[in-house]
Amino acid sequence: MYKLWLIPALPFIGFLINGIIGRKLPKAVTNLVAVGSVVLAFLWVLFVGNQSNWGATPLHAHYFTWIKSGAVNVGWDYWVDKLTMIMLMVVTGIGSLIHIYATGYMEHEEGYYRFFAYLNLFMFFMLNLVLAGNYLILFVGWEGVGLCSYLLIGFYFVKKSATTAGNKAFIVNRIGDFGFSLAMFLMFTTFGSLNFAKVFAAAPGKPEGILTAIAFLMLLGATGKSAQIPLYVWLPDAMEGPTPVSALIHAATMVTAGVYMCSRSSVIFLHAPMAMEAVALVGLATAVFAATIGLTQYDIKKVFAYSTVSQLGYMFLGVGVGAFSAGVWHLMTHAFFKALLFLGAGSVIHACHGEQDMRHMGGLRKYAPKTMAVLACASLAIAGFPGTSGFFSKDAILTAAYGHAPWMFWVGVVTAGMTAFYVWRAFWMTFWGEYKGHGHPHESPWSMLGPLVVLAILSLFGGVLFNVPKILEGMFPPLHEVEGEGMLMGISIAAGLLGIALSYYMYVVNTELPAKITAALGGLYRLVYDKYRVDEAYDAAVVTPLIEGSKAVLWHGVDQGVIDGAVNGVGYQARGIGGILKLIQSGNIRSYATWIAVGAVALLLALGAGGGVK
């Protein structure tokens, strides 16, 4: 009816065209196909939304039976409700903007067509993810976006660091997917179906233990995709990919899939309080943890990457404390401002000829004022400056957290302060002071700036324009009222402003101070600067033992040593027996005769005497 399939199909067609014959196409056509397909999808989303009352009455579509075996019956199903609608808008909308931006950003790259093919493929999978009508189709998208993320992180495949980061992303995600797939298996054995409708209808009646198990496994999946503790490690490395990729995949859309899934599965989570608590704790811990790392980084994209991890932690906090709609709201606003931050960072990097270290920037306000302006908008939003989009969503989460447990609120507020500090630290370091880099910095073209402006508007006013909790009303259980909401709001605003002020003091007014503080902190600073050496710990605790163990113990030891050793040993022993026979076979007639006589004696004993005794 609404041809929902058209939404993912459009980018997919774009992928096919660019992927198969893109190399031979002129750049303009590639652009047209790539951007056009996504924009058309966006338009089709708008059309569908408009026609279907923006998902107020959910739409179903069943296209074909995908997997059927006995009781297992999974169709290629789509399902559109209000939550889907929001996600569709975010994905296609931001996606369109980033595609446009990328035409400018990637203009001089080799493998231009390849980049857009991947990007379109990503859109296809992402749209599948959000459109899915059952968990398995969601999983298709889930894995598919992981694949595209892998491909795009490793886009510069000649660089070893890039491909390694891609592998890391894929493999860490696989660990999460391990949880997700187990959740599906458990779900199927519990509900006999993977259909959202059936599962959610049946969930309330099932034992809490099973639901908790399912929820925990899904959480594991979500931590992988959405870069939460303990599986967040891939995301900072993912910045090896081109900046538009960081913006689209590793900030705005894919990484939020975990939040989307948890919200989508709210019925299950709500019946598994322990899992909810875990979600909140994981989210909060990640938020603080990543924020502290963000304070110390110099690579502009790394700062934003840790900020993304931190902000995703916020969303999980929201989901965990029961404020699903607040989580989704933050998801959306974060998509606006974080995409903007990344694209802006891209613009800065573009301006500085590829430099990413902020210590080699500075003073860019003179050279790239437009970029500075839009980045300021985004920075305000993420700092929770009153009225900006980030302010509303973050406040909603913090309030809900207070309602759940006040200490979470306080931790959240401190994190908000840190967030404001490091984002603005980056801002000051980039745009204020003197230019310390090489070459001559320049402003970006309008193909890049245009999307930035749109995003800036959304960052500033997105919160007002789209009141997600209101839109989603009825989908999730309402939050209980919290007393003194105004005061809480004030505290969080104050934290944000304090952060901005402090960063201004340290990086504009008294630029000597940061060095002194780092010197004073000494080892602790080094630890945080080295990202708590988590990667190294993982390497030492998991990766190295696994590889070395496989090599030394399993391959050389078990396979070649024990098993093949046994097999060859049997052969060797067999020859050994042959050797003994050779000894007996001496060639001497008398000994042969003796053997015959011995045989005769034995036979006589066995047949005659043996029988005789019987």
Place this chain on the structure above:
Amino acid sequence: MDPSQALEMLKNGVPTSWYLTLSALLFSIGVAGFMIRRNIITVFMCIELMLNAVNLSFIAFAHQHKQVSGHLFTFFVMVVAAAEAAVGLAIILTVFKNRSTLNIDEINTLKN
């Protein structure tokens, strides 16, 4: 053996089993000879000894069964033994011609 038995024996003759035992003893001696003698011809003679031992059994059994077929058997064994002797000695001759030895222990190049 008490006297009455001995007397009876003198009257009836010798128990057949004595002949059979003699045959067994000769056979065993033949076997032993095969195993310990080193001259090929002597070894071959030990085989003849074994055959003779068996012949004695045949004749003894023939007597017991009062049949002539045992005798015939012995007769055929003799023929066979004669043929074997001709062939065997011819083989021994060729061996000696090629190796100039009759030591059975030295005929051991084919082994293992």
Place this chain on the structure above:
Amino acid sequence: MNMLDLVIALPAIGFLIALLIPRAMDNFIRLFALGFSLLTFVVSLTLVMGFQQGAAGQQFVTNVVWIQNPEIHYHVGIDGLSLWLIILSTFLTPIAILLSWNAIQDRAKEYFAFLLLLEFGLVGVFAAWDLFLFYVFWEVVLVPMYFLIGIWGHDRRIYAAVKFFLYTMAGSVLMLAAIIFLYTQAGTFDYASILDQFSTGKIVLTHLQETLLFLAFFLAFAIKVPLFPLHTWLPDAHVEAPTAGSLMLASVMLKMGTYGLVRFCLPMFPTAARENAPWIVILAIIGIVYGALVAMVQPNMKKLVAYSSVSHLGFVVLGIFTFTQAGLDGAVYQMLNHGISTGALFLLVGFLYERRHSLEISSYGGVATAAPWLSILFLITTLASIGLPTLNNFVGEFLVLQGAAQANFTWAVFASLGVILSACYMLWMYQRVFFGELSEEVKHHMPELSLREWACAVPLIFMMLWMGMYSQSFIPIVSEQNAKILHQGKMSSPVRAMAAVQGVNNAR
């Protein structure tokens, strides 16, 4: 004489004719073999057309007495289980022939003749409906493969070939013993009749007998699969075999083992199968994880793929011994999937080998720059192999794991580890071979795919997508047959439990 007989006979006829063609006409031999195998494939497609879903029993039956005493029948027929495996065999043989076009220059006549003989044996194994006939085909397969590895293989080919032969032989003699023993009980080799006698209680086995018979069959099949710890012949055989040999070995021959498990072990010895399932499943899971871990540290591409086969086949065995519809369907589907995707992996590794004459991962790097299409096809195959949804392996793995979860959730947990690890080893290999700087020596040896290579690879890639996206073309026939097996063995309890779950849901 129906179409099935023709599919069995054609390769044999081709083999005999190929032997008569003079050695000097080796190009003609290539063409002839390709033509004949394609003809066989086309004819085999008529089996798919003519196959009637829902019809009871096997189809395309021919049953004539071959040997009077003891009565041995040439009894062939296909059902949902064997149909696709036969098609797989006939589908891959032309590809294997085309693949070897230039690689095999030495003694080409024998080589292509052996490939046809191999096809004959494979089709026969999957079509045989008489235990004796099955065994005959089973062994017939052994001979050409032995020569393929031993004559046209790499440096340690002799060791590998002999190891392959002896391993298989050791298992199959036990199976022969079991078959003969069954014959002494049943008085017939006809499988249908034996099953019938089992179900009507005409054959009554003691518990010990059943267990031993089961183990005898199982061992033969487990070696062929290969199940951990009987797998060590596989890496050697794969590494040393010529590319087409590896392809046929991995894609079809390993399936003989798993096919045997489903075809014979389950229906005939349901009790023993059930009783022994726990340790078999544990071995299967160890195989999954172990194979993946060892694959991870291999410096040789073919060896890596070989160990990955150990891991993948572990899934198949796991699926079979879950005794669930999903597990069994998944297992059978996974046989096909593994045939396609691992076959494609060997094919592509073969392409690389033809260019650079090395199988060591370390002698590559940056291939993606020199031969982008080759690397894209390789990527798709890699992704299929690690079970990316929308590609074929995912469907099979999902069903197997789903079945495992139904039988025992712990099994699913441990088996799923294999999914993580498969990503590790495949992607690391891909990274080291295709990504990175392009060295000079690789550059000069790395032309883009030729037309012949495209022709080899595209059908496989196409099948990966088809089987991944629309499994309904394949699974229902299989499913129907598996349901029968589960029903015969009265093994359907977990499935009934599932039905109960659904009943509850529907009531709500």
Place this chain on the structure above:
Amino acid sequence: MDLFFFSLFAFIALICAVNVVLQKHPISSALSLVGVMGSLAVLYLLLGAEFVAMAQVIVYAGAVMVLFIFVIMLLNAGIEEHRGRSWIAKLLGFPAFVALLGLLCWFVQRFFPNTGFVKFGDFTGGGAQEIGYALFTEYLLPFEVTSVLILIAIIGAIVLARKELD
């Protein structure tokens, strides 16, 4: 009387047999063997096997043993040499001999204890006439067939002992 003859010739046969085995010179062994055969011929007579006894003396002790001695002379065989050895024969030979001896005697004593007595003249079916009759009626076939055996022996001697192959 029977006992006497039996004891005497059995004793001689045994002594000669042991001598066959113990003598180191083949000629001594051969002569001892003739002694065994002669004693046996007497025993055959005791058992009523006249024909066989004669044949034993003529064919065996006569023809065959002459052949032996002829070959010994031809090859000029001396006292046997002790080069080479067989561990197996050394280790197992004597035990095997003793065991075989014991077993065979035990068997004979155990299973043929009451097989009657041998008295010279009890059985007279072993004369030349009876033998001849049997040979040309019931045992015609083996009798004829042994001719082939003899023929083979002749051919064997030709093949193995004739001068040179050309």
Place this chain on the structure above:
Amino acid sequence: MPANFAPSSSELLRFSPELILSGAGTLLMILDPFFGKKMPKLFGHLSIVAFILAIFGALAANGDAGPAFSNLLIVDGFATFFRILVLVIGILAVLASYRYLDRENSETSEYHALMLFSVAGQCLMVASNDLIMIFIGLEISSIASYILAGYLRDDKRNNESALKYFLLGSFATGFFLYGIAITYGITASTKLNVIATALNAPGVSLPMIGFAVALMLVGLGFKISGAPFQMWAPDVYQGAPAPVSAFMATAPKAAAFAILLRIFMTSFQQSATLWEPFIWISALASMTIGNFGALTQTNLKRMLAYSSIAHAGYLLVAVAARSEFGTAAAMFYLAAYALMNIGAFGVIIHISGKGEKHVQISDLAGLAQKQPVTAALLTVFLLSLIGVPLTGGFFGKFYIFHAALKANLVWLSVLGLLNSAVAAYYYLRLLVVMYMQEPGEVTNSLEPLTPGLSAALVLPAIGTFFLGILPGAVLTFARSAAIFTR
């Protein structure tokens, strides 16, 4: 005393194969002075004709089956089967000999005459119904073989082979004869069927029979080269001229098995519980010793000798099954075994060269590249020896183990089958050398196959395939023949 010296015509018919063969042998000797120098090949041709005539004779005799010569002979299906088998072996052996004798420059009438006499002896053995006849037939066969083994009297290996075979063979025959004597003592008869009845008489105890059986088994075990009486075989086969080894490994062995089966399935059938365990052990020991011994061999003939010990083990499994089906299985297997073994020896004759200088496994290197057809033929024989389906060897094994399992010899069957897997290893080694190694000196200078040798290879190959693809005819005949008149 009414005496009837003249045998009836049907008796003569039943004896015709032996008559034809010994007549032909004599004829050869007579013709020697006239044609010996001019037409050295004539004798071979004549003996083939004689063998073929004898086959017809055997078939004709079978058409008029029954006893002959006062029950000393019995012509039944069993006898006919083995007569034809040894006659066919004779033909193949002669075919395989042409090239060899030609190369050694020692084509004589005696060789062929001995071959004819030997086969005549075997024909006689297998049709005997009396221990006397069995003994005489056995001796005819053996003595002829002794001479053949030492045929090239200037060859040290031939001498040694002949001496060993002769001394040990006579030694074992002594035991066999003693066993006959004891049997005669117990039963007062040497006729097999009479023995069977007499053994049921009161007063005959099982150990008593055991006494006789044990001694007879020593002799028979030696002739079939079954453990623990197998030791002569490798030395003798290695030392004898290759065509003679081929002959000795097949025809006398088949005949020995025939009498083993006949004696134990008729006379001693009732006392099977007594001897079955020994056969069981001997079967296992033979298989194991044969197979493991062959593993380390480098000499082709010696390896085949060990393999023949192993095959004796398989055949003993069939005997241990002590059923008519087991007998039929053994018969079938012997036929298959004879074909594949002669074929394999034929290839050895082909490659060995003058003076049998090249009989190492390594001498086969690269044969497949130089003479693919020869290599393919040897492959057929080896696959048959391994027991790969569609060859006679496979069906032989199959029938044997089928019989064994029918008789509930489960463990023996399993161990036997595992043994056959071990055996695969050393046969495979030949395939490896032939196909997977580069041609060596020997194969490079190899002459093409001569017609006679080709026939000696192709016919067994055809036979092997025939037995492997359509075993029904032979097996049906064997089954109908496996019923003895008791």
